[in-house]
Amino acid sequence: MEELKSQLSGEGVLRTKTGFPFVLQTEISSVYFQGGKTRKIHQVVLAPSFEAVDQITEELKKHGRVDYDGRPTFGLSAPEIVEIVMSVDRMCEVIPAHIWTPWFSLFGSRSGFDSIKECYGGQLKDIHAIETGLSSDPPMNWRLSQLDSMSIISSSDSHSFWPWRIGREATAYSFEPDYNKLIRAIRSQNIEYTIEVDPRYGKYFLDGHRGCGIVLTPQEAEKCDNICPACGKPLTIGVMHRVEELADRPAGYQPKNRPGYKTLLPLSELIAAASGFGIATKKSWEYYSRLTAGASEMQVLLEMPEQELLRRTHPKIVAAIMANRAGTIPVKGGYDGVYGEAQLDGISKQKRIGDY
Numbered sequence: 224m225e226e227l228k229s230q231l232s233g234e235g236v237l238r239t240k241t242g243f244p245f246v247l248q249t250e251i252s253s254v255y256f257q258g259g260k261t262r263k264i265h266q267v268v269l270a271p272s273f274e275a276v277d278q279i280t281e282e283l284k285k286h287g288r289v290d291y292d293g294r295p296t297f298g299l300s301a302p303e304i305v306e307i308v309m310s311v312d313r314m315c316e317v318i319p320a321h322i323w324t325p326w327f328s329l330f331g332s333r334s335g336f337d338s339i340k341e342c343y344g345g346q347l348k349d350i351h352a353i354e355t356g357l358s359s360d361p362p363m364n365w366r367l368s369q370l371d372s373m374s375i376i377s378s379s380d381s382h383s384f385w386p387w388r389i390g391r392e393a394t395a396y397s398f399e400p401d402y403n404k405l406i407r408a409i410r411s412q413n414i415e416y417t418i419e420v421d422p423r424y425g426k427y428f429l430d431g432h433r434g435c436g437i438v439l440t441p442q443e444a445e446k447c448d449n450i451c452p453a454c455g456k457p458l459t460i461g462v463m464h465r466v467e468e469l470a471d472r473p474a475g476y477q478p479k480n481r482p483g484y485k486t487l488l489p490l491s492e493l494i495a496a497a498s499g500f501g502i503a504t505k506k507s508w509e510y511y512s513r514l515t516a517g518a519s520e521m522q523v524l525l526e527m528p529e530q531e532l533l534r535r536t537h538p539k540i541v542a543a544i545m546a547n548r549a550g551t552i553p554v555k556g557g558y559d560g561v562y563g564e565a566q567l568d569g570i571s572k573q574k575r576i577g578d579y
Contacts, residue, residue, distance in 0.1 A: 224273075224276070224277075224280070227247070227273075228273060231245055234271075234272065234402075235271055235272075235401065235402025235403060236400040236401060236402050236405070244400040246269055246402065246405070247269070247270045247271075247272070247273070247275075247276050248267060248268060248269045248270065249267075249268050249293075249294070250265055250266065250267050250268070250293075250294045250320055250380070251265070251266050251268060251283075251294065251295060251296075251297065251304055252264070252265050252294055252295065252296040252297070252327060253265075253266070253296075253297055253298075253299055253300060253301050253303075253304055254296055254297075254298060255298055255299065255300045257300065258336075258341075260334070261334060262300070262301070262334050262335070262336070262342075263326060263327045263328075263331070263333075263334035263335075264301045264319070264327065264328065264329060264334075264335070264342065265294070265319075265320040265321065265324075265327045265328060266301060266304055266305075266317050266318065266319055266320055267317070267318040267319075267320045267354060267378070268304075268308055268315060268316070268317055268318075269315060269316040269318070269405075269406070270308075270312065270315050271312060271314045271315065271402050271403075271406075272312070275311050275312040275314075275315060278311045278312075279307065279308055279311050279315075282307050282311070283295070283297060283307070286298065286299055301319075301329075301342055301343060301346075302342075302343050302344050302345065302346035304317065305317045305343065305346040305349050305350065306346060309346075309349050314402070314403065314406055316351065316352070316406055316409060316410075317349065317350065318350075318351075318352045318353065318354055318376065318409075319339075319342075319350065319353050319354065320354050320356070321354055321355070321356025321357065321358075321380075322335075322353045322354060322355070322356060322359075322364075323355075323356055323358060323359045323363075323427070323462040323465055323466065324356055324358070324427055324462070325427050325459055325460060325461065325462075325465075328356070329342055329353070330465055330469060331465075332459070332460035332461075332464065332465050333459075333460075337468075337469060338369055338469075339353075339369055339370065339373075340369070350373070351373065351374060351409055351410040352373055352374035352375070352376050352409050352410075353370060353373045353374075353375060353376070354376055354377065354378060355375060355376070355377045355392070355417070355419060355422075356425070356462070357392065357420055357422070357424070357425035357426065357427075358422050358425025358426065358427045358428045358461065358462040358463075358557070359422050359425070359462050359466065360419040360421075360422045360484060360486065361375050361417065361419070361481070361482075361483075361484045362474075362475070362476070363422065363462070363463075363466045364466075365472070365476055365477075365478050365481065366466060366470035366471070366472040366473070366474065366476055367466075367469055367470055367471065367472070368471050368472065369471075371478075374408075374409050374410070374411075374412045374414055374482075375414075375417065375481075375482070376394045376409065376414065376417060377392040377393060377394055377417035377418060377419050377484075378392055378393065378394060379391050379392045379393070385502075385503070387489070387491045387502075387511075388489065388491075390520065390521075391420055391489040392417070392418055392419055392420055393417070393418045393521070394414055394416075394417050394418075395414070395415040395416050395417070395418065396408055396413075396414060396415055397413075397415050412481075412482065414482040415482060415483075416482050416483040416484050416485060417482065417484045417485075418484070418485050418487055418521070419484050419485065419486050419487070420486070420487065420488060420489065421486050421487075421488060421552075421554045421563070422462065422463075423554040423555070423556040423557065423563045424488060424492075424554050424557060424562060424563035424564075424565070425462065425557050425562070425563065426557045426558075426559075426560050426561060426562050426563075427459070427461045427462050427557065427558065427559070427560070428461055428462055428463055428556045428557050428558065428563060429441075429461045429463060429464075429556040429557065429558040430443075430444040430449070430458045430459065430460050430461045430463075430464050430558060430559075431458060431459060431461070431558030431559040431561070432451040432453065432454065432456065432458050432459065432559055433459075433558070433559040433560055433561055434454070435451055435453035435454050436453075437451050437452065437453055437458070438556070438558040438559075438561075439458065439558075440463075441461075441463055441464035441467050444458055444460065444464060458559075459558070459559040459560075461558055461559075463556075485525070486550055487524050487525070487547055487548075488547050488552060488554070488565055489520075490511060490514065490515075490520045490523055490524055490544075491507065491511060492565060493540065493543040493544060493547055493565070493567075494507050494510045494511055494514075494540055494543075495507055496543065496565045496567050497537070497539045497540045497542070497543040497567060498510060498537070498539070498540060510536055510537070510540060513535050513536060514532070514535050514536050514540075516535075523544065524544065524547065524548065525548065529541060529545060532544055532545075542567075543565075543567050546567070552565050552566065552567060553565075553566040554566065
């Protein structure tokens with residue numbers, strides 16, 4: 224907070240010293256007992272001012288520590304967190320985070336609920352949106368009529384291990400950065416579209432057991448009673464399985480008047496798969512830096528003409544970007560904490576492409 228206060232200025236949507244727009248937000252973990260089960264729910268909180276943040280922080284300090292983790296944990300229930308936040312400022316917003324993740328989420332197979340009303344009770348009136356998370360996308364969430372009144376947003380965990388994963392999922396709006404407009408847009412489903420990583424790329428899309436290398440579809444998991452066929456321990460039930468359990472609409476359901484979405488794999492992953500170099504290697508970042516010189520990653524992925532891409536980088540990387548843009552890259556589904564894998568027609572299995 225000391226650094227944020229020294230580096231940011233303005234009101235609502237703050238600005239860094241270089242002019243980058245910044246909204247005050249955090250993620251809070253609630254671990255508590257309800258309905259005969261331990262619940263573990265993560266929630267994103269947006270705030271309009273440092274004053275509101277300070278008041279929320281002081282209230283949370285009565286229930287635990289806030290100085291040891293970027294995502295502190297409290298024994299407060301999800302509704303209690305909502306009540307605290309909204310009592311400070313009605314222009315705050317609380318959003319259930321990555322709502323399908325097995326271990327820490329609203330609908331998670333290990334610690335979540337079967338309905339959003341069961342989770343939030345009387346505080347549901349102040350929940351206006353849900354976050355898809357890496358392993359789900361809007362069509363998967365459209366299958367639950369209980370979410371019809373919710374905006375569907377997408378965003379990226381900034382506490383991820385790797386900074387280049389910030390922004391791999393995002394929500395697009397049709398106005399210049401303005402905090403009040405942002406909150407009103409979320410509360411009225413006035414969103415242009417979301418940018419989603421292919422949900423199969425997420426770490427919990429399918430069912431499985433990482434220790435045994437077992438990965439199963441929901442149907443295959445049901446046939447073995449959700450028990451690992453290799454070691455006999457319970458499988459980690461993934462997002463697709465939970466969607467199938469809770470959905471009251473068929474796959475492919477198309478709602479009316481819902482914001483659209485774009486499916487993209489992140490640029491760093493495409494470069495690594497196409498070049499043969501690891502994501503965190505110096506060579507991959509040379510390719511990345513050349514592509515994004517004077518442009519954002521999203522401009523490279525969505526807008527930059529093919530000829531300009533070819534001027535900047537190797538044809539195999541360009542082919543991967545164009546296939547990504549067209550949505551034609553098959554992805555092997557992730558499971559039990561293991562990321563999915565882009566299948567670039569064998570490119571990822573070939574030798575490194577060398578200097579360019």
